[in-house]
Amino acid sequence: MIRRSSAVWNGSGKEGKGTLTSTSGVLSSTPYSFAARFESEDGKAGTNPEELIAAAHAGCFTMALSFQLSGAGFVPEELKTEAAVRVDPSEGGFSITAITLKLEAKVPGISEEQFQELANAAKAGCPVSKALSSVPITLEATLG
Numbered sequence: 709m710i711r712r713s714s715a716v717w718n719g720s721g722k723e724g725k726g727t728l729t730s731t732s733g734v735l736s737s738t739p740y741s742f743a744a745r746f747e748s749e750d751g752k753a754g755t756n757p758e759e760l761i762a763a764a765h766a767g768c769f770t771m772a773l774s775f776q777l778s779g780a781g782f783v784p785e786e787l788k789t790e791a792a793v794r795v796d797p798s799e800g801g802f803s804i805t806a807i808t809l810k811l812e813a814k815v816p817g818i819s820e821e822q823f824q825e826l827a828n829a830a831k832a833g834c835p836v837s838k839a840l841s842s843v844p845i846t847l848e849a850t851l852g
Contacts, residue, residue: 808848813827
């Protein structure tokens with residue numbers, strides 16, 4: 709299985725602009741730029757690589773947790789995850805310095821202890837977490 713996306717960039721780093729396109733069409737000449745990445749917190753100027761990493765991590769972790777729960781005999785009513793990717797200035801530019809996964813879950817019949825155990829297993833086991841293992845990943849899991 710291979711998944712593909714492409715980027716096109718025109719101009720200099722700070723003043724230039726680009727577009728991102730994915731095979732699925734979810735991204736279709738979606739704009740991105742320095743301003744979208746480092747200045748526009750509201751996301752209206754376009755997307756950025758860190759936002760896409762956050763979406764990928766939230767989706768991967770949440771699906772992995774669903775499999776963990778199902779394997780343990782629990783069917784979640786709802787799993788809602790927000791991933792926050794922190795970017796800080798570093799030597800030679802910028803670095804992703806931390807990722808926080810904030811999970812709110814409704815899982816009937818599970819104990820808090822088993823829920824936390826399965827959530828941590830999903831965090832450790834999802835492919836995106838593995839790919840991002842050089843970055844500290846924090847899980848804040850709440851069972852409601």
